[in-house]
């Protein structure tokens with residue numbers, strides 16, 4: 001069914017007057033509330049010196065690309081010296097740069113150069129654990145049980161007749177016990193806690209040194225121009241001092257090492273530091289919690305500014321769950337006046353075009369479904385629709401490098417080339433995260449696709465042979481490319497008066513459609529169902545994630561519309577729910 005009044009014609013090629021109509025300066029203050037943040041996994045972004053590993057010089061060279069993409073900020077995964085047991089999340093020195101990436105001076109230059117082109121920088125801090133090569137942990141191992149050096153960590157005697165069993169049954173998130181026994185020249189001693197790999201000992205956040213050290217680290221990077229920090233494993237820092245065992249179910253706040261109430265004191269303190277800068281710095285939490293209400297507690301006005309929305313990231317590409325995820329996130333964030341974030345991927349999860357191409361399109365660490373049948377064409381189509389959906393929702397958005405190129409998960413990495421501790425420590429049961437960390441393809445038709453210069457060493461992870469069509473160069477000139485969709489969508493979003501974290505209103509629609517309005521005249525419609533959906537009479541298409549068919553919205557397609565001034569929004573005249581938030 002086509003409405004004659006619909007002007008749905010050419011998706012992704014907005015007319016100049018559309019842009020003019022949407023143009024408007026966005027206020028600088030509180031930039032983080034609707035920012036588009038691009039995540040840079042430096043090791044795989046661009047390798048300027050030819051050692052097969054991405055570096056800061058590579059990022060500096062590509063700043064024009066990032067500027068043209070239309071983002072507001074960069075979040076860098078940890079760039080500090082690290083023995084790489086967890087690829088940078090095991091930090092040996094929080095105040096310098098890994099020599100493989102460059103120098104501190106280069107990081108400062110990069111922060112300043114990015115800012116000069118309007119892009120802020122967020123650095124990653126890892127407060128839950130340090131590297132086992134960190135000076136504090138080396139000192140702790142060199143000191144006897146009960147020494148002050150050991151009190152900065154969780155050293156405990158073992159259980160069993162000779163202390164040969166761990167202090168309790170906590171399990172590491174990477175598999176196996178969360179405790180490792182020290183061994184001093186062949187003599188077994190105390191055990192220490194590590195919620196991740198044994199090379200990542202957990203800090204003791206009841207110790208004043210740990211507080212003071214991290215406050216100093218925050219200031220160190222804020223003083224160098226960082227606009228904010230992303231806080232790794234932010235809900236894990238505080239542990240039950242009695243080391244109570246995990247139960248099948250815990251009351252809110254009662255889990256022995258997740259989401260404990262004392263965490264909020266830490267973040268209140270951090271917020272006061274961040275607020276002490278003339279341009280207040282921003283705290284972004286990596287908080288994996290199942291209940292959005294518990295997540296929102298971290299976003300109270302005197303705590304973190306935003307947190308990643310993992311519920312949305314993990315949500316299957318289905319209208320009911322997507323609607324529920326959006327509603328619950330907005331409802332939980334509203335009372336604390338925090339913007340929601342919209343995240344489709346990161347360096348820990350399956351790439352969206354692969355995930356959405358499977359029968360089960362949800363994400364979970366427990367069941368990654370590596371190697372199950374995948375329809376990449378369908379997955380790419382859904383990923384395009386999801387991208388425009390995420391860009392249209394109120395709040396901020398995260399883009400993980402390569403998402404804008406539609407890179408698939410690389411699933412056939414040979415065992416001897418895999419690097420991730422999740423794979424290594426699970427004995428290969430968990431496919432790990434290498435498949436979403438493959439170096440970016442920039443140009444050319446074979447590896448390394450200009451990731452590295454001519455004659456460089458082999459990249460640290462191999463790129464597939466068929467990525468020539470996915471390079472930045474190949475996609476730049478193609479109007480229907482994923483890259484062009486991201487560039488155009490972000491450009492609209494930046495200029496649009498409806499964008500930002502303001503009001504949002506569902507438009508009545510059938511159950512297989514999500515439709516919502518932002519502002520007076522903007523509407524976003526997503527069709528998940530097999531039947532085409534007619535567009536509202538008189539609506540003007542700003543952009544669509546895929547070609548419309550006969551002026552109608554086909555399956556797995558998102559469209560942005562400008563409604564006629566006198567038009568009450570409705571989609572296909574279908575009954576549905578109406579409900580406004582914000």
Ligand code: NOJ
Nearest residue numbers: 086089126196232233348
């Ligand atoms: C979350 C990070 O995103 C992940 O990559 C890392 O392995 C763990 N935290 C431990 O730091």
